[in-house]
Amino acid sequence: MNILVCVKRVPAPGAKINVTDDGQSVDAAHLGFTTSPHEECALEEAVQIAERDGGEVTVLTLGPVEAEEQLRYAASVGAHKIILVPTDGSAWDPQRTAVALTQAIETAEAANGSAFELILFGNESADSGGFQVGVRVAHKLGRPIVNAIKGIVPGDGSVTANREIDGGFEVYEVPTPAVLGVKEGINLPRYPTMKGRLASKKAVLETAEIDAAAGGQTLVKLHRPPEQASNTEILGTDESAASAIVDILEEIGVLA
Amino acid sequence: MSALLVVLEHDRGKWSEANDEALTAARQLVADMADGAELHAVLIGDGALDLAGQAGAGGAAVVHVANDAMLTDFGPEACGETVVQLAVAESVAAVMAVGTSRGNEVLAQVAARMDLPFVANCMTIAPGAGSWSMTRVQWGGSLLEDATLDSGDGPKLVTYGHHAVVAAPAAAPGAGEVREFAPTLDASLARTIVKDRDVQTAGVTLSTAPVVVSGGRGVGSAEGFAQLEELASLLGGRVGCSRAVTNLGWRNHTDQVGQTGTRIAPEIYIATGISGAIQHWVGAMASKRILAINTDAEANMVAKADYAVIADLHKVVPAITAEIKRRKGL
Ligand SMILES: Cc1cc2nc3c(=O)[nH]c(=O)nc-3n(C[C@H](O)[C@H](O)[C@H](O)COP(=O)(O)OP(=O)(O)OC[C@H]3O[C@@H](n4cnc5c(N)ncnc54)[C@H](O)[C@@H]3O)c2cc1C
Ligand SMILES: Nc1ncnc2c1ncn2[C@@H]1O[C@H](COP(=O)(O)O)[C@@H](O)[C@H]1O
Numbered sequence: 001m002n003i004l005v006c007v008k009r010v011p012a013p014g015a016k017i018n019v020t021d022d023g024q025s026v027d028a029a030h031l032g033f034t035t036s037p038h039e040e041c042a043l044e045e046a047v048q049i050a051e052r053d054g055g056e057v058t059v060l061t062l063g064p065v066e067a068e069e070q071l072r073y074a075a076s077v078g079a080h081k082i083i084l085v086p087t088d089g090s091a092w093d094p095q096r097t098a099v100a101l102t103q104a105i106e107t108a109e110a111a112n113g114s115a116f117e118l119i120l121f122g123n124e125s126a127d128s129g130g131f132q133v134g135v136r137v138a139h140k141l142g143r144p145i146v147n148a149i150k151g152i153v154p155g156d157g158s159v160t161a162n163r164e165i166d167g168g169f170e171v172y173e174v175p176t177p178a179v180l181g182v183k184e185g186i187n188l189p190r191y192p193t194m195k196g197r198l199a200s201k202k203a204v205l206e207t208a209e210i211d212a213a214a215g216g217q218t219l220v221k222l223h224r225p226p227e228q229a230s231n232t233e234i235l236g237t238d239e240s241a242a243s244a245i246v247d248i249l250e251e252i253g254v255l256a
Numbered sequence: 257m258s259a260l261l262v263v264l265e266h267d268r269g270k271w272s273e274a275n276d277e278a279l280t281a282a283r284q285l286v287a288d289m290a291d292g293a294e295l296h297a298v299l300i301g302d303g304a305l306d307l308a309g310q311a312g313a314g315g316a317a318v319v320h321v322a323n324d325a326m327l328t329d330f331g332p333e334a335c336g337e338t339v340v341q342l343a344v345a346e347s348v349a350a351v352m353a354v355g356t357s358r359g360n361e362v363l364a365q366v367a368a369r370m371d372l373p374f375v376a377n378c379m380t381i382a383p384g385a386g387s388w389s390m391t392r393v394q395w396g397g398s399l400l401e402d403a404t405l406d407s408g409d410g411p412k413l414v415t416y417g418h419h420a421v422v423a424a425p426a427a428a429p430g431a432g433e434v435r436e437f438a439p440t441l442d443a444s445l446a447r448t449i450v451k452d453r454d455v456q457t458a459g460v461t462l463s464t465a466p467v468v469v470s471g472g473r474g475v476g477s478a479e480g481f482a483q484l485e486e487l488a489s490l491l492g493g494r495v496g497c498s499r500a501v502t503n504l505g506w507r508n509h510t511d512q513v514g515q516t517g518t519r520i521a522p523e524i525y526i527a528t529g530i531s532g533a534i535q536h537w538v539g540a541m542a543s544k545r546i547l548a549i550n551t552d553a554e555a556n557m558v559a560k561a562d563y564a565v566i567a568d569l570h571k572v573v574p575a576i577t578a579e580i581k582r583r584k585g586l
Contacts, residue, residue: 014556017398019399124360129377132364136368144448148357162454165453171453174448224399232563233564234566235564236566240575241565
């Protein structure tokens with residue numbers, strides 16, 4: 001089964017997210033970058049399926065040229081092919097992103113001479129969280145999509161996909177070629193091995209220059225939510241604080 | 257007259273708590289829309305008719321009840337297509353939902369099918385004559401984005417973030433006129449409908465537990481969680497964890513609190529050995545009270561907590577358990 005995974009490069013902030021002076025992006029001057037967690041799991045799932053049943057895993061990203069870092073990382077954990085759609089680094093709205101990704105997918109499929117049987121997205125991107133790029137791409141390709149997937153079993157001409165609901169799962173059986181939006185928790189992504197790291201250096205980076213018109217959602221300004229004033233009461237610096245803690249538990253009625 | 261169409265949710269006739277938020281937000285939005293728009297609601301699928309009265313009581317002037325053999329359970333494509341057909345038939349000015357997993361997926365389907373922009377997870381929305389302005393969340397709530405939405409002649413498509421609005425009863429009920437709607441659904445849409453359900457009847461879940469006792473990397477091992485399990489069970493609560501712990505394989509992802517885990521809202525959150533990264537914090541910030549136990553007085557979790565103990569969790573947690581047992585005479 002040939003599988004495509006769409007991943008997005010995002011900053012990896014720690015205790016606080018700072019915004020640049022112009023309010024257009026996260027100030028990443030002192031931050032590292034990573035792949036959105038749901039998408040990391042989507043990639044792991046694709047690699048596990050390919051290891052079990054054969055086939056190739058292709059990873060596609062749209063972002064600044066630096067997003068090569070996330071593609072090489074993907075290669076280090078098992079992706080066979082990596083494709084970058086380079087941007088100038090500005091944030092693209094969801095419609096524009098979807099148009100460009102669809103075109104890149106169609107180009108890759110034409111070159112392969114066949115459709116990807118499965119295309120995986122994250123349920124939502126970690127930064128902008130638009131909850132829509134995968135659905136838009138699937139619709140443009142005329143393929144089925146279900147989101148919030150935490151279990152995939154490939155079948156013959158279809159995939160069984162488990163969608164997370166409160167306290168359980170809904171089971172879908174989706175004919176291939178299919179598209180799924182994956183959530184963290186579907187698996188535990190592996191770390192790159194030394195062999196993987198070496199392979200990732202050799203992976204050939206394909207680039208696809210694609211532009212698309214801006215959509216109807218426009219970012220005006222990013223800002224931090226108002227800080228909740230906190231003044232922490234320090235109950236102690238050793239286990240003798242236990243008594244004060246249990247007083248509080250009693251007071252708020254959770255010690256029934 | 258123009259209309260705002262609010263998409264409501266239910267599970268085989270069981271009203272979703274998110275609907276009360278949806279109707280609360282919709283009443284405000286419709287009042288802010290320029291030309292005295294009417295509030296319409298849509299309920300889709302088996303059991304929907306029984307809930308129409310509740311939607312009317314929540315302020316809907318018109319309640320559309322959509323039915324088709326394909327709409328027994330949730331199916332993102334069939335539901336999305338139904339909403340599109342209704343929105344077109346009623347030439348609504350806007351379609352709105354609450355950004356639950358289903359709410360966002362249905363609106364994304366509507367947007368894809370109509371090729372219109374869709375702004376997800378708004379905190380506030382200011383409708384305008386042409387484009388609308390809104391503040392929405394990024395990073396699962398760690399960051400806010402002011403945005404504009406311009407959809408040309410088409411309807412505005414938006415969701416409010418789940419829990420962005422505090423549900424309140426309507427000051428006066430709407431007319432609640434029930435209208436049945438039969439969409440024309442192509443048989444091919446059956447490709448994304450539910451085939452089966454696998455529901456475990458869990459007791460207290462992490463998202464509803466009155467007490468959550470969480471451990472982070474500071475717990476040091478999978479075995480180290482036994483002391484947290486014991487404390488949580490004494491308090492009728494659940495054990496949570498940070499993503500560092502899930503990634504280390506010490507706990508299952510179902511225990512993870514945060515942006516890509518579960519959002520909790522307990523009476524008290526006891527966070528031990530957790531630094532309080534922003535992505536963890538957004539999952540915990542709805543807790544009524546927070547107690548941090550951390551060796552680092554500078555940790556973000558400590559700064560944000562109501563109470564803190566600056567000490568080794570491996571000493572403090574057993575001491576709390578012992579003290580509870582002593583007071584309970586166990
Ligand atoms: C897009 C994205 C999404 C994410 N989503 C989530 C999410 O949903 N949930 C989540 O949790 N994280 C999430 N993260 C990860 C997050 O950024 C942090 O890496 C993670 O929360 C850190 O976990 P931690 O606090 O356990 O570990 P650390 O940051 O390593 O902190 C360990 C803490 O334990 C303390 N400690 C050590 N020993 C002891 C001891 N003996 N007693 C007491 N204290 C001790 C230390 O002082 C320190 O404060 C996400 C990251 C990204 C980029
Ligand atoms: N720039 C991008 N490059 C590749 N994939 C993307 C990009 N943006 C979004 N996606 C994919 O679309 C999913 C949904 O994104 P969003 O609609 O922003 O929440 C993400 O989880 C990714 O899989």
